[in-house]
Amino acid sequence: MASIMKEAPNGYESAIELINSLKHEDLTELGSEVLQFLQYKIGAVNTEKWRKKLEESAEGNDLQKTQSIINALIYTFRSAARYRVTVEELTAELDSSMVFSDKTCTILCNLWSTQGKQLMSCSLGDHVLGVGQLIDVQWKVGMAMSSDTCRQLNSPFVTLTLTVADAGGNLKTHPLELTMDQFRNFTNQLKEIGKVLEMV
Structure with missing residues (x-):
């Protein structure tokens, strides 16, 4: 399996630190919304709505920080789908990175176990990830x-x-x-x- 962290874009680790500070229920809901977006079940993740909602969780949270949180989640789930990783492989990858908190790792892997298969399904995977x-x-x-x-x-x-x-x-x-x-x-x-x- 190729390493998600090795190919991560600039700013990814600082976005993960912001993700680690989110409340359990907020991260679960946002992660689920990102997965729905990647599966084309919704048109976009509403950044402004999440900025307002996350103001309580992440102190000084602004639109750019909220967008970086959403982008980091999109990157993580897209990469997992591209490499067709199992829940166990994703858990090992996130644990070994030393950037993800235990809470964040658990939430993301739980989301992946329930919604990852739909994202990796052949026809959907080609549509979402096969952009040329x-x-x-x-x-x-x-x-x-x-x-x-x-x-x-x-x-x-x-x-x-x-x-x-x-x-x-x-x-x-x-x-x-x-x-x-x-x-x-x-x-x-x-x-x-x-x-x-x-x-x-």
């Missing part, structure tokens, strides 16, 4: 000189070619042609995604 992998990005800048409707178009464009491996390992190529404004918007969105991923 970006293999290659090729790009080039071009200039459209004219078109059927405009003789002097002189408009720059960017062509992106994305190569993606699907859940079965098959490679698919997706070409995109973007105007300069669309390309700027695309790069800004990638920067936003990068900032969000750094907060996980």
Whole structure:
């Protein structure tokens, strides 16, 4: 089994420390909601609702801390599903990490024993976890000189070619042609995604 902790993103351990401070019933309810989210039974985990609820449990809890708690739970359960770990393997992994309290380890493993099989079921597992992998990005800048409707178009464009491996390992190529404004918007969105991923 690959180690969940070795691949954990930055900020994971500090989020687990926040999780350790939660009340038993709050962690059980939040963990169950995260598992429902991962199984597409609910559309999202309501961060604002949980921020208000956890203010009592975690002193000075703000929206960013609440989001990091939710992200850490999502990462933990997603990783367990990806590696198809048993309850015993998950217990051993969390115990050996020295980051999870006994209470947190017990709650997460109990949740995994009751809901983990649904998350790992073949069709659901492929849907939730088989999102594809970006293999290659090729790009080039071009200039459209004219078109059927405009003789002097002189408009720059960017062509992106994305190569993606699907859940079965098959490679698919997706070409995109973007105007300069669309390309700027695309790069800004990638920067936003990068900032969000750094907060996980």
